[in-house]
Structure formats: C-alpha cells, structure tokens
Amino acid sequence: MGLTSNKVLVLAVVAAMLLFVGTVWLWPRLARHTWRAVSGRVGLLLATQVAVFSAVGLCANQAFGFYASWADLFGRESGQGVVVDHGPGGAGGGPLQVVATQRVNVSGGARPQVGGQIQKVDVVGRTTHIATPAYVYLPPEYFQPRYRTRTFPAVTVLTGYPGTAEALIKGLHYPQTAHAMAKDGKIQPMILVMLRPTVAPPRDTECVDVPGGPQAESFFAKDLPDAVAAHYRVGRKPGSWGVVGDSTGGYCALKLAVHHPGTYAAGAGLSPYYRAPTDPTTGDLFHGDDALRDHADLWWYLRHRPAPDTSLLVTSSRQGEANYRDTLKFIELVKSRPPTRIASVILDSGGHNFNTWRREIPGTLQWISGRLSDR
Template sequence: MIHASELRLDVGAAAVLPAVAALLLLVVTGGTRHRLRRAGRTLLAVSSTVAVLLACGATANLLGGFFPTVGSLIGSSPDPGEGSVADVGPDGAGLQAALPLVAARSAQGLGSTLHLTLHGPASGIDRDADVYLPPGYTEHPGLRFPVVEWLPGFPGEPREVAALFRVPDVLDAAVAAHRIPPVVMVVPDINGEPRFGHDQECVDAQHGARDDTYLTTDLVGWTARHLRVRTDRGAWALAGWSSGGYCAMNLALRHPRTYGLAVSQSGYDRTPDDVVTGELFAGRPDLAAANDVVALLGERPAPLAMLVTAGTDEPDERAAAERIRAAAGPPVSVDTRVYPGGGHNQNAVRAQLPDLVDWLGAHLLPPLAPAAAPAAGVTIDDGPGVPQRELPVPDP
C-alpha cells in the first residue's frame, strides 16, 4: 500500500498531470455543454473548476516548494523517526545502547539524530521527539554541551527538521567549520495528532493541552537529566520556523530562567484565531497578553538575545518583525533580518538556515567541563538576577 508521504508533489509531473486534466475537462465541457442536460453541464463545470484550481495549486507548490509530498501537505507520516539513525524508545530508554553508533558516526565527523517518544509527567502529554548529538559527544565524556530546542512549524513534526530541512546536516557542516560549537539539538513534536487542522501554538491553552509545560518543563527536564548538557541559560536557545518561530520567542520570554537565546524564522508575534487554531484562551485577556510577544517585551524581561527574520515576500512576517523590534529595549537585544525573496516555503527555510546557525554559533556558550557534576534537579538558572515570571494559569 502506498502511503501519502510517498506521493511526490515536488516533481514536474505533479503539476503537468493536473494541468492536462484541467485542459481536457475544459475542452470536453466546451464541446458537449449544448448536448447535455443541466445536471450534466453543472457536473462538468464544477469538475473543470476544481481541476483548474488543483492545477494552479500544484504549479504554485512546485515553484514555491511548500509541500514535497502529499503526506507533508496533510501532516501524516508512516515513519515518525524518518531522518534519524536509531530509535531509542520510550523516554530514551535505549540511549546507552545507541552510543556505539553515535561514536562511530562521530569518528567520521557526523552527528547522530536519535528518535524517541517522550512522556511528560507534568503536562500529561506523550509525543515523538528527535535528539541530535554532535560530533565529539562520545569522545569527550567530561564536557557538557549547549542546547537548541528546534521547533517545527505547523503542521510539521520532528521529521520535518531532520528529513526535509536537513538541519542536522547544516549543524554538522557548521561544527566542522567551527562556525558553531558542538551543540545538542532537541526537536519535539509541538502539536501531536491529529496533525492537520490542529494548531496548538505551544501554549498552555484554557481548558486544553499544556504544550508550554511539555516543552519548557518536561522536555527540558528530560534533557537535563539524560544528556550531558549545560544548565545555564546562556547555553540554552529556542529556534523555529513559522509557528515554531513564534513559539521560540514566546517561550523564551515567558521562561527567562531557562533560555537566553531565541531565533524566529518567519514567525509572528501572537497566536492566530482561525479555523485551524481556534480561540486558545477562551476569551481570557490575561492569558492572551501573557502569550503575546510584543506585550511580553513591554514588560522589560530578563536579558535575552533574539534573531527575528522574514523574507521580502512575507509582508505579515515583516510587519511582525517591525513590531517586535519597536517593542524591544534593554535588557533584550533584537537582531532583525529581511532576506531577499524568501516566502513561506521550504526553499526559503533551507537557504536561510546557514545564516541562522551562524548567529547561534556567535551567541551560544561553548561546551564546558564543569568542576563538579550538577545536581540531579532540572532547574536551569543564571542566578538571582533572573527572576521567574509570574504568569496567569489557565483553567484545566
């Protein structure tokens, strides 16, 4: 049985076949409409219209590089671990068994992307995640590494980052060129299933899922307990594309004791209220304001370095970047970049990734050999000068 993820949309035939079908239907409609009854003419007209729309959509997708497969369009995958080199099971139970493979790849200058399912005890959420261990992770057992939580866009999943955008390959090249220190990357599923038409925006919703808690408490806690990572905020970054970019900024501003860096690639500054997202805060303005990037910036939070990008063909994202830059002030620094062309598609994401990774490399703290092993707790704190935000709590 052929899965939707095997049906390619990024090949010429995906645009040519709908165009030919649309042309044939238009010819048939024009040649037979006088000999058909009203129902037949209506059916042909509707079919022709649908075919033309499909042909236009397929051509736009081919030119823009939005969705490479039918599976990516509808948000389904037969293999949630696609792009990884090993599956380490529930909560990474097989992590130690995978380390020889990690070491063998590291000897070739390659990082290793491992797939797992992560249970969130605080949030009650269970989802897939990928973990990238950089070259040198196994060779230097005394080192603790910086961390990037890389958040997929909607309706993406971890495999989008590994298999579609190939972020691990970009990191391998950047580490080899000393443009970024060896870094651990954790890629969570930010939405879960059902994927299409189910955009949760990484927030703790009113009467809904506790995605913020999952990403900033459960995921951070698991990473600090099971991987050799630094636990100071200057070594922790959030990064993401589209909705993942909004999530990166929002979560970093909401949790200043955990994160010191945020990268938004074509993100926005507040949650949408549309057919796929809905009203996440159920009319509570305090929750909406507590998840609004511009509003959070107005409160002058802890020191935070942010990179906010957009393409010239993305007017909404450029406008959001301008609002964010205008709202920011010390101790927050915002670097805004507008790339030529761009557009909300995978081609733009891939083209911009090296620049984003270089920015992270210039700001992340390097690996560290601590004088003593950190405590088993999961609090990541840069000292008493960084207070935790007091945030409103949604009703369960």
C-alpha cells in the same frame, strides 16, 4: 501507502498525465451536443483537474512538510490520546525513549563518529503528560572518545503549523547545516531537538498553557529540556539551551525565550508573528482570561513586565513577508527594554517558505551558537 510516500506521489503524477493525454485524445470524439458527449467532457475535465491538483498538492506537501499522514491531513490525528507512564515502575523507564536511528545525509554519515546521528524519540512530559515524537541530532563529537565526558549545548528546533518534524531534516536541512558549520569551525557542536509545536494534533495550541487543556508552554519550558537532559549529555546550567522556530514555531521560540530566560538563553524566530491568533485551528486558547491572553502577547509582555535577560533574533524580508513592518517595530521595542537583546536578519526579498528559511538558518545557527554554553 502513506501521504508522504514517493509511490503515492508518482501514482498521482502518472494519473494526472494520463488523464491530460486522454482528455486531449478523446475531446474530438466528445464534440457532439448529445447529453452523453457533454457529460463525458465534464467528467474528463473534472477528473483531470482533480488529478492535477492532487499531484501538485502532494508535491507541495513533500517539499514543505505540511502534513505527515492522511489522518493529519483530514484533521483526524489523535496523537494526544496516547500517554505512556515512564515513571518508576513504568514500562519505559524514562521520559524519553529512542525508537529508531538514521544516518545524517553528509559524507561519511554512516559512521556516527564522522557524520553524527539522528535519533527518533518519543517524549512524555513528566508534569504535563504530553506525549510527542521528536528527532534528536547528535553531532559527531558526541560519539568520539575524547569528548566522552563533555556536555553539549542544545537547541530546540520547531516547525510551523501544521508542519512535520521530518521537514526540519529533509526540507530545512538543520542537521546537515549544523554538521557543515561545526566542521568549518563556524559554530560549536550542538545537539538539536527537532519537533513540531503541535503537541495536541490537530489543534494549534500556539505554545500556550490552555486552561483545562494541553499545557504546551510548560512542556517546552520544562518537560522537554528535563527529558532530554536525563537521556543525553546536555549542559544543565543556565545558558545551555536555545530555541529556534519558523512561523508559528518562530512565535513560540521568541515567547519561550522571553517567558523562560532561565531555560532558554536565546530564541530565534524565522518569519515570526508576535501574538497568538485565535482562529478555527486554535479554538479558544484563553477561555476569556485576559491576563493569560496578555501574557501570550509579546508586545504587551515586553511593555508591562520586567525585561528578561535573554537574547532574541527575528527575521523578515522587505519584499515577500507580511511581518516586515511588525518586525521593525518589534526590534525597536526590544531595543528600549534592556537587558533583553535583539538581532535580526532582513533579506531584500523572500517569501514565507522553506527556501527563505534555508537562507536564514546558517546565520541563525551561528548567532545562537555564540550565545550558548556547553556547561
């Protein structure tokens, strides 16, 4: 059974409850001072605590989508090793392959013309050779005959690290929110390309082109839009694409919009940070190259490079978010660097979590929709 299986969660909760009840029931019998009684008490306490922490951890993982599998949890995910040739003569015939479809959790969602559709896809970068799964949300209009020749704006939606792409659907409700807002006329129908920025698991590449390693930034800046445009009716002109992300994905979204304004006309960072960290999850991203490190630092880039013609949105909370002061400083920096434009969502309170981001997503989608063209 998989890490995210409901059966695993139920078994863990039941085991924790049984051990708790068993500990209370057996404790009087183990009240003696013999080594067997002491060992029994220690064993029961240890087993109960492990069971309770396991159940709580599984609940948190189900809610926030930190890890997708047991291999992912224990750092043994090796998805980078599978590369499929989808070039001429290859088995797949293209850089993007649809491997499954699912309904959108809305009224009438069983019919794509009413609810749209979510397609699970495998993407292989033409130039970077990065292979990664993703989910593509297609709005109802995509399937309606009167829109059969229309192209649609697209938004790359990124999780944090480690994150799972499924969390964007089940936890953050991007397809459901986009469907409801388009139905109410608050946003235009858009294609959402949902995936995690971890394209070389378990390593956190921070959307950096790592010297001698994964070319993550190039994948998101070129390979992913090219693969999607080759398969779906997506606008190909500048202004057709936006990018949104939370936490690590928020940093990536801002960086992609700043570095590649010709691809991404708008970038929104929910609870982002503004420079790539270096820690055990990232490894050595820059290999001592100061120029590459500066390039990935949004503070440095916006002060020392020509200001890009793009739109940015950042979010934070006055209470509960560690990035609040940095976000205010970043807003002031961008305001001094036209033609780059900046907007923000600042909540009174809200932590670094799904509940906060769900409150920010509707406004973010409305903002990004107003900055994208469908041609």
